[in-house]
Amino acid sequence: MDIQTLAARVDEIWAGEEAADARELVKQALDLLNSGAIRVAERVGGEWTVNEWVKKAVLLHFRYSDNREMTAGPIEWFDKVALKTNWREAKVRSVPTAIARYGSFIEEGAVLMPCYINIGARVGAGTMIDTWSTVGSCAQVGKNCHISGGVGIGGVLEPLQASPVIIEDDVFFGARGEAAEGVIIEEGAVLAMGCYVAGSTKIYSVPEGRELPPGRIPARSVCVPGALASRDGSHQTYAIIIKKYRDERTDARTALTSILREGI
Ligand SMILES: CC(C)(COP(=O)(O)OP(=O)(O)OC[C@H]1O[C@@H](n2cnc3c(N)ncnc32)[C@H](O)[C@@H]1OP(=O)(O)O)[C@@H](O)C(=O)NCCC(=O)NCCS
Structure with missing residues (x-):
């Protein structure tokens, strides 16, 4: 079954359709997710798009799976x-x-x-x-x-x-x-x-000299925890403060160590 058809079938099952192969279809979606062939969100033309049907498949997986014991030595779990x-x-x-x-x-x-x-x-x-x-x-x-x-x-x-x-x-x-x-x-x-x-969470940028819209931390910004005064000045609330944009000093302090990733 191609991915588009699978997506449409998962949407139908989510909407309440009784399908004899529902368990199997949800399992197929989970297997594809597990292998990286599909994903919950992806960047299309620079913008992030959420694949709602994949999230639905994840939730349906809980409905169609039974709890079972899993063990690692003496440690035991019970999950779906x-x-x-x-x-x-x-x-x-x-x-x-x-x-x-x-x-x-x-x-x-x-x-x-x-x-x-x-x-x-x-x-x-x-x-x-x-x-x-x-x-x-x-x-x-x-x-x-x-x-x-x-x-x-x-x-x-x-x-x-x-x-x-x-x-x-x-x-x-x-x-x-x-x-x-x-x-x-x-x-x-x-x-x-x-x-x-x-x-x-409020985001204030020192380089820009103003508050930025919440929900998005800009590319290459260096953020620290801080506080911003409320509009009436009665209190302060936690905020992210962008102190600067990445420079050589930041790069040196945050560089990845390739040796840790070698030989896998
Ligand atoms: C962000 C970080 C990488 C510093 O980057 P940097 O580019 O070297 O930053 P600088 O030292 O030039 O500081 C820039 C400004 O941010 C402030 N600042 C930096 N780190 C800060 C911190 N952790 N909290 C508050 N302010 C901080 C500095 O005081 C400085 O302020 P100023 O411009 O008013 O003087 C470093 O502070 C940090 O948090 N490292 C992560 C440590 C960590 O979590 N390690 C992983 C362990 S598993």
Whole structure:
């Protein structure tokens, strides 16, 4: 079945059509997602487009799958979604206790430190997902990014919002930061430690001398956590402050170490 037909069938099943082959069709979609052949969001002509039907397939997968016991030595789980396997074949270095659920896609040459990658998420080639970071369901992380220790990238299955978080290529996301609610971190942006970005988080740019629209961190910007005064001056709220755009000093402090990505 071609992908367009599969998409149309998944839409029908989502809308309530009783189909004898529903389980099989949803499984086909999950297998394609797992292999990277389809994705939840993709850039078309410079703009990010969400493939709604893929998100529907991910949710339907929960309806049509049964919980079952899974074990690793003495450790046991009880869940509907299998874990990804075959790391050698995928040419991905996956450090013990890294967990990626089936239906996520990790591109060749990525490195997973002990982290958690949820269903529908995508991680690009050469990207390091560092220790205790979580890549939420359907989140999209580009190539050659460093997602530092303890970073949280929000998922979109609950609540079922329109867009996943998108981290474009070459982004450095400093330790313990968080991105949620479909924000887009554009190519080459650098977020210092502890930056939290949600859909309404205020973004102030020092180089531009003004507040920028929320929801999008500009390409190559260097962001730090800060605060902005409220309109009536009665209080301050947390804000992302763009201090500058990337320069040689930033590049030196955020450079990726190729030796960690060699020999996979
Ligand atoms: C963002 C970062 C890369 C610095 O980039 P840089 O280009 O060298 O930045 P600079 O030192 O030139 O600082 C530029 C401005 O931002 C401010 N700044 C830099 N880092 C900051 C931080 N973490 N918090 C608050 N302000 C910060 C500086 O004080 C300076 O302000 P000024 O212009 O008013 O003097 C660095 O601060 C950082 O957060 N590194 C990430 C560490 C990390 O998470 N490692 C991974 C561990 S797993």
